[in-house]
Structures are given as structure tokens and as C-alpha cells.
Amino acid sequence: MTGNRAIAYIEPGKVQVQDISYPDLVLRDGPGVNPLNVGRKCDHGVILKVVTTNICGSDQHMVRGRTTAPSGLILGHEITGEVIEVGRDVEFIKKGDLVSVPFNIACGRCRSCKERDTHICENVNPDRPGSAYGYVDMGGWVGGQSEYVMVPYADFQLLKFPDKDQAMEKILDLTMLSDIFPTGYHGAVSAGVRTGSTVYVAGAGPVGLAAAHSAQLLGASVVIVGDLNSERLEQARSFGCETVNLKEHPNLDEQIAEILGVPEVDCAIDCVGFEAHGHGESAGEAPAAVLNSIMEVTRAGGRLGIPGLYVTGDPGAATEDAKHGTLKVRLGLGWAKAHTFVTGQTPVMRYHRDLMNSILSGRAQIAKAVNATIISLDEAPAAYAEFDQGASKKFVIDPHNSVRK
Numbered sequence: 001m002t003g004n005r006a007i008a009y010i011e012p013g014k015v016q017v018q019d020i021s022y023p024d025l026v027l028r029d030g031p032g033v034n035p036l037n038v039g040r041k042c043d044h045g046v047i048l049k050v051v052t053t054n055i056c057g058s059d060q061h062m063v064r065g066r067t068t069a070p071s072g073l074i075l076g077h078e079i080t081g082e083v084i085e086v087g088r089d090v091e092f093i094k095k096g097d098l099v100s101v102p103f104n105i106a107c108g109r110c111r112s113c114k115e116r117d118t119h120i121c122e123n124v125n126p127d128r129p130g131s132a133y134g135y136v137d138m139g140g141w142v143g144g145q146s147e148y149v150m151v152p153y154a155d156f157q158l159l160k161f162p163d164k165d166q167a168m169e170k171i172l173d174l175t176m177l178s179d180i181f182p183t184g185y186h187g188a189v190s191a192g193v194r195t196g197s198t199v200y201v202a203g204a205g206p207v208g209l210a211a212a213h214s215a216q217l218l219g220a221s222v223v224i225v226g227d228l229n230s231e232r233l234e235q236a237r238s239f240g241c242e243t244v245n246l247k248e249h250p251n252l253d254e255q256i257a258e259i260l261g262v263p264e265v266d267c268a269i270d271c272v273g274f275e276a277h278g279h280g281e282s283a284g285e286a287p288a289a290v291l292n293s294i295m296e297v298t299r300a301g302g303r304l305g306i307p308g309l310y311v312t313g314d315p316g317a318a319t320e321d322a323k324h325g326t327l328k329v330r331l332g333l334g335w336a337k338a339h340t341f342v343t344g345q346t347p348v349m350r351y352h353r354d355l356m357n358s359i360l361s362g363r364a365q366i367a368k369a370v371n372a373t374i375i376s377l378d379e380a381p382a383a384y385a386e387f388d389q390g391a392s393k394k395f396v397i398d399p400h401n402s403v404r405k
Contacts, residue, residue: 005399006146007380009073012065012316013388015381020074023047023142023150025087031072033140036126043089045152048081051098051402052175053144055380055395057205058309060388062136066275066316069136076145076397077103077133078178080171083158084148092155098167099158100177100356101151102348105131105141108156119345124152130345137313145380147399159352166360171403172367172374173359175396176210181366182351183307184210184271188218189351190305190342191267195219200256200265200297202290204232204243206370206394207307208271212241213369215269217358224259226252228277235392239369250279253297266302268294273308274317274325285318288327295334303340310343370394374404 004022007015008031025047027033027040053076062069079101083093093099105125106118112129113121120129125139134143142149151158159177161167167174184207193199199215201208204227215223216239225236228247236243244255253263270290278286279293287310294304310325317323334341358364373393375383383395398404 002148004146004148005377006074006143007076007377009062009069009075010071013063015063015075015384017378017380020146023148025150027141030140030142031070031074032136034126037139042150042152043087044154045087045150046083046090046093046154046158047085048079048099048101048149048151049084050079050081050144050147050149050399052080052171053146053397053399054078054175054179055145055383055387055397056179057207058135060384061275061309061311063384064316064388066314067136067311068313068315073134073136074143074146075134076143077135078175078180079133079144079149079151080175080178081149086154090154093158093160097158098161098164100161100174100352101144102157102159102352103132103179104345104348105133105139105152106157106349107153113156116350117347118349119347132345145397147377157349159356161356170359172372172396173364174356175372176366176370176394177352177356179346179348180207180210180370180394181214181355181364182348183207183346184212185214185351185355186346187211187269187271187305187307188214190303190307191269192303193218193220193267196221197267198222198260198265199224200268200294201225201271202269202294203227203271203308204229204236204392205271209236209370210366211269211271211307212236213239213364213366216240217364222260224256224265229390229392231390232392235371239365246279247281250283252279252293256297264297264299266299267305268298268302269305270294270308274310274314287317287322288329291327292330292333295330295337295339298337298339300337302337303342306341306343307346372396374398376401
């Protein structure tokens with residue numbers, strides 16, 4: 001038996017490295033674990049030695065105190081690892097396999113999973129459909145920003161890399177398969193991006209950059225990325241995107257017209273979510289700002305992909321309505337323009353194998369697009385603070401020094 005170290009949420013603005021129990025194939029009681037999930041046996045699962053695990057913008061919502069996450073919650077839903085133990089019901093995944101873990105936890109047996117809607121599995125979260133590792137109100141599955149982690153339903157969920165040596169050479173790209181690359185790609189697909197499309201991506205954080213790169217892979221003619229952060233916009237320009245700085249120039253439609261000649265795009269993707277801010281130098285938080293602005297600039301009949309996170313509980317919101325996820329969205333505008341909205345978690349398994357092949361072939365360069373930056377587990381608290389200040393980096397934790405050798 002070996003030890004285990006992990007990143008825990010402590011209080012708003014604070015995470016720390018803690019010693020925690022080595023995982024076994026049972027979901028034990030702990031911070032955030034749904035009482036109905038305590039003691040759940042997972043003989044269909046595996047234990048992973050974590051090779052890489054990433055800090056996600058969704059983690060930051062919890063760390064900022066913008067959710068009801070309990071103190072002591074072990075963070076991390078973006079996991080890549082080596083299988084070191086298999087449950088007695090696991091048939092096809094073997095010890096030694098190097099695998100990507102979809103952030104959605106899915107049983108493979110319910111109606112949603114059978115219809116490829118693995119983001120709304122009905123059997124893993126007693127409160128509502130859908131679950132994830134290390135996330136508030138998602139059933140309490142222990143997060144993977146750790147040295148070792150348990151993953152249930154291994155045969156169904158895990159994406160095995162065909163060649164371990166090749167995979168380790170491209171591990172900074174492949175680590176993005178657990179969440180942000182499929183999430184960005186899902187946003188682009190949901191928005192109807194195709195050959196020749198003009199696309200607006202709201203937000204130049206890692207998911208926004210992944211969505212922009214995905215739009216390029218899908219054949220978009222022009223990808224425009226908007227943000228308030230000049231450093232992140234510079235990163236978007238580094239791989240061929242047009243950009244609009246909404247802090248300096250708040251009129252989005254005018255900036256799009258300067259680029260395209262018309263003040264509208266074919267498709268738009270919201271990669272910001274509920275902590276959105278208004279446009280302009282002194283604009284404050286306005287949770288519906290992105291949703292309303294992308295309706296304004298998307299052509300009639302266009303589609304809106306919304307992978308940005310929206311929540312039902314936000315204790316840090318400025319208004320009582322927003323604390324319960326009730327936002328002032330201009331639905332009448334979207335109705336009048338016959339827009340299609342696609343929301344919710346990303347069904348990672350719908351995309352991750354194809355995106356893996358795009359990485360292995362060299363076509364997808366997602367690590368470069370999001371500025372993947374390797375850190376140790378002990379450096380994670382400082383990285384959280386840096387990311388919260390708007391650093392244009394995707395922090396990749398390397399718990400066992402497997403990558404930095």
C-alpha cells in the first residue's frame with residue numbers, strides 16, 4: 001500500500017496539497033459525497049496512477065467560492081493515467097494501459113448512455129443526471145488532481161492510447177482529451193461550424209482557445225475570439241485567430257464588421273459562462289452578457305454552442321435571481337432570429353477517439369493552442385492563483401514527474 005497526495009479546496013481563494021487515502025474500488029464517505037453514493041462498490045472500475053491532470057476553469061468557479069462546494073473537496077476532473085489495478089468485473093482494460101478519462105462519469109447502461117448522451121448518465125449521481133470527478137453536486141466522486149484515483153465503469157469509459165511511447169511523446173496534447181478539447185469541439189459542432197463558416201468565440205480562456213482551434217479544424221474561414229484580457233487574446237492570435245478586445249472596444253458588432261464587412265457571424269460559441277462581465281473598461285459582472293451578445297451578432301437562423309458553465313446555485317452572485325441561476329436572457333431576440341441553442345456538459349465519449357486520432361496524426365495542435373504548461377503537484381496552489389489572475393496558460397499537473405524528465 002502506498003500513500004496518496006491531492007489538491008483540496010479549503011475555502012474561497014485557497015487550495016492546498018493534502019495527504020488522502022489511497023483509493024480502492026469503493027466510493028467512501030468524504031467531503032461532497034452524496035449519502036446515497038457512500039459505500040458504492042465499483043468492481044467495474046480501475047485504479048490509475050495519474051500521469052497528467054489539468055486545472056480547469058470550472059475548478060476556478062469552486063475555488064472562487066462561487067458554488068456550494070464543501071471544504072476538503074478533492075479537485076480535478078481532467079485525468080490521464082496508467083492502469084495499475086483492475087476490478088474483478090473489468091474485462092478489456094488491462095494493467096499497464098495508458099488511458100484518457102472522460103470527465104463525465106457514465107455507466108454505459110442507462111437510456112442516456114445508450115443514446116450516447118454520456119453527459120447526462122442517470123445512474124451515477126443521485127441528485128440529477130450527469131456527474132464528474134471532484135466537482136460540487138456531482139455525486140461525490142473523488143477528484144483526480146492527485147497521485148492515484150479510482151475510475152468506475154472502466155471498460156465503457158476509458159480511451160486507451162494505442163501506443164504508450166507515442167502517447168507519452170504527445171502527452172501534452174492527449175491530456176486535453178479528458179475535457180477541454182472535446183468541450184471546445186462540442187461547442188463548435190453545436191454551433192454548426194462547417195467549411196467556410198464565420199465564427200465568433202466568446203472567451204479566450206483554455207476552453208475558448210480549444211473551441212477556436214476546433215472551429216479551424218472543422219473548416220471555418222474566419223474565427224474571431226473576444227475577451228477582456230489582452231494576454232489571452234494574444235494567445236488566440238498565435239494560431240491564426242482574429243481577436244476583439246471588449247475592454248477597450250465594447251461594441252462587438254462594430255468590431256466584427258471591421259473584420260468581416262458585416263456585423264454578424266454564422267455561428268457563435270459561449271466559452272465564458274455565468275461569471276461573465278459586461279463590455280467596456282469599467283463594466284462589472286453581468287452573467288447574461290455573453291448569451292445576449294452572441295444572439296445579437298449571430299445571423300438569423302444561426303446556432304449558438306454554449307459549453308460555458310451555468311449553475312443553479314451561485315452564492316457569490318450579485319442578485320438574488322442570479323444566485324439561483326435565473327438570468328436576464330433576451331430570449332425574445334433569440335426566438336425572433338430563430339436561433340438554435342445547445343447547452344449542457346459535453347458528451348466527451350462522442351468525440352474523444354476522433355480527436356485522439358487528430359492529435360496522433362499531427363493535425364490537431366491543441367497543447368500549443370492553449371499554451372500547455374507543466375507543473376508539479378506542489379506548484380498547483382500557486383498555479384491556481386496565477387490562473388485566477390488571467391494567465392494565458394493551461395496548467396498541466398505532473399504528479400509523478402512522468403513528463404518532466
